[in-house]
């Protein structure tokens with residue numbers, strides 16, 4: 001297999017990273033990262049400046065090249081992984097966005113979603129898209145933009161505006177407006193895509209009032225997405241996947257029953273269910289894990305909106321720590337006798353509750369509660385929420401996934417304390433790989449596969465390497481009592497609106 005380098009761009013919720021990988025083994029040779037500003041214009045609203053997404057992408061790609069001492073001609077291809085659902089609408093003539101990006105966490109369309117649910121559309125939406133009607137997904141965000149930006153709806157109907165998730169927007173920028181495309185995994189997060197047929201669904205577009213003229217062309221995850229010359233030489237874009245799907249690929253979860261969970265801003269667990277989609281009876285999402293050579297592999301997904309974001313809140317909101325990495329040591333100093341629960345419903349709750357109106361709460365405070373107990377409650381909330389969603393997965397897929405080991409990745413898995421609690425509360429082992437940048441790895445693999453520089457999935461899977469296995473150490477009685485307390489805390493936090 002010939003050698004070459006692949007540039008992976010991982011555009012996440014709080015930061016943008018570029019990682020250069022050497023093929024065929026995909027070893028990382030240089031990394032560059034930039035954080036960018038979050039905008040919270042109203043309670044439950046979250047926006048990103050489109051310019052920040054593009055500028056940080058360009059800056060980190062250039063920096064990674066410079067750090068590796070490589071020339072743009074040395075790059076065989078680019079793979080993109082991106083925060084999903086985040087919605088951009090731009091003018092096709094100027095490339096200028098009509099508004100800031102509305103981020104996946106944004107809840108402004110909660111009432112619109114409730115109306116659609118009350119009108120009885122949930123079953124039809126689930127049958128086509130595999131999703132629930134929730135503000136999390138793109139469709140109601142697009143409609144909001146068309147309804148709130150002057151003249152936008154008319155312009156969209158005339159075909160003058162383009163919609164894209166972040167991958168699609170970056171691709172447009174990279175190709176100088178020549179390519180308006182996305183991949184099947186990102187399309188599957190819009191509420192407009194028929195995941196079985198693999199195409200945009202006209203009935204869904206009508207229901208959510210999104211003109212089809214705005215929509216990008218949908219391609220495989222490893223495909224020709226056009227070329228870019230922004231780095232100084234023509235480089236093809238050869239891979240695109242939503243970041244959670246890219247992490248599923250990076251974790252080599254290619255066989256049905258394999259499961260990964262990524263701990264970044266939020267937490268997202270994906271269980272490979274094979275080539276037939278599985279409808280959830282426990283409010284999980286049915287989604288596309290990847291599409292290669294026109295063939296779709298499906299996944300069941302559990303989505304938690306706040307994981308690492310709770311640690312950011314300890315740092316930025318409460319000022320209890322100066323750096324995320326201090327959270328584990330602080331939690332370790334907490335009083336073991338106290339049980340304080342943080343339900344981090346800062347932007348509502350996802351699986352299995354789907355309560356967009358719920359807001360965060362802390363239960364079990366006493367006069368003795370201090371910063372260490374807050375830190376512990378924040379880290380533990382990630383473990384409890386993971387158990388919630390794995391319980392739902394097991395109920396949906398009896399047999400499949402039983403005895404499966406959870407493969408974890410994302411920024412938060414650096415915390416040994418959190419990973420140990422996760423294994424304890426699940427009562428199951430948790431495997432952390434050597435390469436924790438699995439999202440970028442998955443994007444690089446897609447591009448490397450298309451470039452003919454990376455091996456087939458089975459061989460790539462054999463290269464997956466364990467860094468550390470966390471094995472459960474908590475007594476069953478303690479585990480079940482702690483989890484029962486969490487469930488009570490969640491019940492008290494639900495908005496009661498649903």
Ligand SMILES: Nc1ncnc2c1ncn2[C@@H]1O[C@H](COP(=O)(O)OP(=O)(O)O)[C@@H](O)[C@H]1O
Nearest residue numbers: 012014015264265308309311324325411412415
């Ligand atoms: N050592 C650590 N302990 C706990 N949380 C951490 C640690 N390091 C990073 N994090 C959390 O991980 C998140 C960053 O992970 P990352 O995968 O980069 O997120 P994203 O892709 O969503 O931007 C942040 O929310 C941060 O608070």
Ligand SMILES: O=P(O)(O)OC[C@H](O)CO
Nearest residue numbers: 012013083084264265266
């Ligand atoms: O940016 P992350 O890693 O928190 O991922 C965000 C998800 O793609 C949202 O669905």
